[in-house]
Amino acid sequence: MSHKHSNNPFKKHEDEEIKLDEQVKEEQVSEETPSENNAELDKLKEDFDKLNNQYLRLAADFDNYRKRQEQERESLLKFGTENALKKLLEVLDNFERGAKALEGVEDCQKVKDSFNLVHKQTADILAKLGLEEIKAEGEEFDPNFHEAVMRTPTDEHPENTVVNVMQKGYKVGDKVLRPALVNVASAD
Numbered sequence: 536m537s538h539k540h541s542n543n544p545f546k547k548h549e550d551e552e553i554k555l556d557e558q559v560k561e562e563q564v565s566e567e568t569p570s571e572n573n574a575e576l577d578k579l580k581e582d583f584d585k586l587n588n589q590y591l592r593l594a595a596d597f598d599n600y601r602k603r604q605e606q607e608r609e610s611l612l613k614f615g616t617e618n619a620l621k622k623l624l625e626v627l628d629n630f631e632r633g634a635k636a637l638e639g640v641e642d643c644q645k646v647k648d649s650f651n652l653v654h655k656q657t658a659d660i661l662a663k664l665g666l667e668e669i670k671a672e673g674e675e676f677d678p679n680f681h682e683a684v685m686r687t688p689t690d691e692h693p694e695n696t697v698v699n700v701m702q703k704g705y706k707v708g709d710k711v712l713r714p715a716l717v718n719v720a721s722a723d
Contacts, residue, residue, distance in 0.1 A: 622663070626660060665707045667706050669703070669706055669711070669715045672698070673696065680715060681714055682714040682715065682716050683717055684716050685718040687718055687719070689721070696720045697720075698718050699718035
């Protein structure tokens with residue numbers, strides 16, 4: 536059996552609460568005037584514009600900073616290259632002087648002395664620029680500084696010791712420019 540009318544006393548109370556809630560909401564909406572809504576909207580727009588301008592300024596500052604850093608880096612590289620070339624010009628000048636001085640010389644010792652002098656000057660200038668020779672012969676093999684091109688079985692040296700340097704290696708600070716090509720002792 537079904538009843539068309541509900542005799543539930545709580546149901547009536549719930550319906551009344553819902554109607555009251557709707558009335559309160561309508562009153563709150565009607566209490567807010569259009570001028571209050573516009574004022575709040577204007578404030579939000581103002582805050583947005585302020586934050587947007589701050590963002591744009593910050594983005595422009597960062598872009599300028601990046602460009603300035605790039606120019607400084609290029610300038611440092613250019614200055615470093617210029618400095619190295621100026622120092623190497625002295626070596627070039629000495630080669631040219633030596634070539635003129637040795638035109639009529641038949642003494643082989645004089646040629647050797649001139650060659651050794653220019654070689655020493657070149658090595659000194661490169662050392663001033665930070666170039667260091669990688670120590671290899673007699674040292675334990677280190678793949679960070681040495682490149683093994685041969686392994687020689689021997690009892691004269693401990694295993695993994697560099698017994699011969701085929702080509703010198705060089706570094707600047709901690710950076711390896713060229714590893715030393717070495718012959719490494721093996722136990723076999």
